[in-house]
Amino acid sequence: MIEPTGVAADAATILFNLPDYHVTSTSVTAGRRQVIVETDHPPGCPSCGVIASRRKERRFQRLRDIPVAGAVDVLWSKYRWYCEEVACDRLSFFESTSQVPRRARSTTRLRDQLVEAVIRSGRAGRNQLPASRCPGGWSGPR
Numbered sequence: 001m002i003e004p005t006g007v008a009a010d011a012a013t014i015l016f017n018l019p020d021y022h023v024t025s026t027s028v029t030a031g032r033r034q035v036i037v038e039t040d041h042p043p044g045c046p047s048c049g050v051i052a053s054r055r056k057e058r059r060f061q062r063l064r065d066i067p068v069a070g071a072v073d074v075l076w077s078k079y080r081w082y083c084e085e086v087a088c089d090r091l092s093f094f095e096s097t098s099q100v101p102r103r104a105r106s107t108t109r110l111r112d113q114l115v116e117a118v119i120r121s122g123r124a125g126r127n128q129l130p131a132s133r134c135p136g137g138w139s140g141p142r
């Protein structure tokens with residue numbers, strides 16, 4: 001008998017669609033939706049690259065993220081991991097991902113969407129300016 005070997009994601013994780021994370025809990029309090037997420041895989045140590053296997057502690061970090069069918073409060077259940085590589089000077093580290101790099105407070109997908117919106121609004125603004133008001137006499141695209 002052949003069975004699929006992949007782990008099926010739950011409905012909330014599929015709908016929230018934040019790469020490298022899965023949804024561990026959702027709730028609605030006073031009309032505000034809250035999503036708690038965790039990373040999918042143990043991280044590598046930022047100093048030596050060895051994959052961590054033992055968690056040290058956890059904290060919740062609030063993340064700014066894109067609206068998903070409206071505003072959502074996103075909390076990342078973020079772990080500090082031990083680096084167990086004997087030759088490594090780093091004893092522990094907090095995990096980070098490509099969606100939330102070290103020290104980031106918002107997701108990469110939010111940043112990308114904001115940059116795209118600024119670029120789009122700049123283009124729209126330029127196209128509406130009369131040619132005489134464009135800096136340097138540039139008349140904009142025709």
Ligand SMILES: [Zn+2]
Nearest residue numbers: 045048083088
């Ligand atoms: Zn290390």
